[in-house]
Amino acid sequence: MPARAHRSDAVANRERIVAAARAALADSNGAAGELSLHLVAKAAGVGQGTLYRHFPSREHLLAEVYRQEMGELAGAVPPLLAEYPPLDALTRWLDRLIEYARVKRGVMAAIEASAWQDLYAGHHGRLDEALTTLLDRGKAAGELRADVDATDVILLLGALSRVPEAEWDARARTLVAVIVDGLRRR
Amino acid sequence: MPARAHRSDAVANRERIVAAARAALADSNGAAGELSLHLVAKAAGVGQGTLYRHFPSREHLLAEVYRQEMGELAGAVPPLLAEYPPLDALTRWLDRLIEYARVKRGVMAAIEASAWQDLYAGHHGRLDEALTTLLDRGKAAGELRADVDATDVILLLGALSRVPEAEWDARARTLVAVIVDGLRRR
DNA sequence: ACCTGAACACCGTTCAAGT
DNA sequence: ACCTGAACACCGTTCAAGT
Numbered sequence: 037m038p039a040r041a042h043r044s045d046a047v048a049n050r051e052r053i054v055a056a057a058r059a060a061l062a063d064s065n066g067a068a069g070e071l072s073l074h075l076v077a078k079a080a081g082v083g084q085g086t087l088y089r090h091f092p093s094r095e096h097l098l099a100e101v102y103r104q105e106m107g108e109l110a111g112a113v114p115p116l117l118a119e120y121p122p123l124d125a126l127t128r129w130l131d132r133l134i135e136y137a138r139v140k141r142g143v144m145a146a147i148e149a150s151a152w153q154d155l156y157a158g159h160h161g162r163l164d165e166a167l168t169t170l171l172d173r174g175k176a177a178g179e180l181r182a183d184v185d186a187t188d189v190i191l192l193l194g195a196l197s198r199v200p201e202a203e204w205d206a207r208a209r210t211l212v213a214v215i216v217d218g219l220r221r222r
Numbered sequence: 223m224p225a226r227a228h229r230s231d232a233v234a235n236r237e238r239i240v241a242a243a244r245a246a247l248a249d250s251n252g253a254a255g256e257l258s259l260h261l262v263a264k265a266a267g268v269g270q271g272t273l274y275r276h277f278p279s280r281e282h283l284l285a286e287v288y289r290q291e292m293g294e295l296a297g298a299v300p301p302l303l304a305e306y307p308p309l310d311a312l313t314r315w316l317d318r319l320i321e322y323a324r325v326k327r328g329v330m331a332a333i334e335a336s337a338w339q340d341l342y343a344g345h346h347g348r349l350d351e352a353l354t355t356l357l358d359r360g361k362a363a364g365e366l367r368a369d370v371d372a373t374d375v376i377l378l379l380g381a382l383s384r385v386p387e388a389e390w391d392a393r394a395r396t397l398v399a400v401i402v403d404g405l406r407r408r
Numbered sequence: 409a410c411c412t413g414a415a416c417a418c419c420g421t422t423c424a425a426g427t
Numbered sequence: 428a429c430c431t432g433a434a435c436a437c438c439g440t441t442c443a444a445g446t
Binding site for chain 3: 259270
């Protein structure tokens with residue numbers, strides 16, 4: 037279905053709101069609870085009512101912010117699968133995730149948020165889809181256990197979002213190693 | 223060091239505040255963000271200032287609530303270790319955790335909170351201590367990998383706290399199975 | 409159609425006044 | 428020492444009035 041036509045000022049406002057929210061989250065180290073919608077509206081140069089017209093709840097706004105973070109990650113999967121065997125592709129993709137999240141804290145917040153299935157399940161099917169492909173290939177090759185799905189992996193990866201920044205380098209790799217080993221077929 | 227003497231009304235107030243907070247959390251399905259301190263004070267029959275005297279921040283109050291949830295879980299470890307080999311003891315303890323959390327949602331919130339090391343690290347050494355014992359025994363027996371600590375396990379178990387209630391039975395066991403397999407020595 | 413911003417209800421936090 | 432509750436600043440949300 038084709039996107040409906042929108043007034044150009046509405047489109048511009050929407051973009052400025054999301055940009056302001058991303059900037060605010062980047063400043064506050066990505067803690068979603070500290071996002072003041074009043075301040076986002078002010079920073080975007082719109083009234084509060086406008087913010088609410090576009091995003092009827094804080095979660096709707098965060099969902100859009102996170103959807104933008106997620107694109108690059110999901111897009112990295114197909115080339116990896118083309119070049120490496122499934123388990124290698126998964127390991128390399130997770131290495132990339134660690135490296136990406138090390139500098140950009142919001143990425144982990146996005147992954148954690150994608151676990152609240154209620155609102156987000158539909159929104160970024162992209163990550164879910166990419167992970168499902170990875171897992172299916174691994175299962176078909178007999179390298180991964182058959183009883184896990186993309187949601188399980190996303191839930192487990194959520195552990196990374198609670199690693200304090202100071203311990204990131206020491207702990208992130210260990211956690212991912214445990215998860216990957218746990219996903220292996222025995 | 224012996225506990226300082228407190229006025230009996232202060233002790234009683236503190237207990238009633240914690241009890242009111244636990245009751246409020248039990249009602250709201252354990253979502254810590256929805257705990258209104260105004261309402262907790264009112265339910266406990268104290269002024270807001272009294273709540274703040276005892277718990278200088280929402281987190282301090284939650285820490286006490288969670289500390290109480292944690293006791294039983296940690297206490298179950300020594301008997302299990304006395305009766306079973308390390309890996310069996312770990313598996314059985316996690317089974318108990320799943321069963322316990324199935325009916326009492328606050329338990330998972332408590333475990334998740336214990337990952338914010340800043341405030342909680344000292345407070346419930348009990349869970350940390352119990353898990354460290356379990357892991358050390360397993361490492362000594364050559365059954366568990368040597369590069370994980372109790373914090374890693376707590377972080378991974380945090381995945382359970384984001385499993386929607388409707389999916390609990392189907393997903394909790396799988397997640398724990400993946401975690402246990404990941405902790406095994408290869 | 410869409411936008412604005414005052415207004416409302418609520419929350420965390422403080423503090424002068426009490427006992 | 429400890430407690431109370433009014434008060435303050437702030438936040439999410441709504442809505443009448445504008446363009």
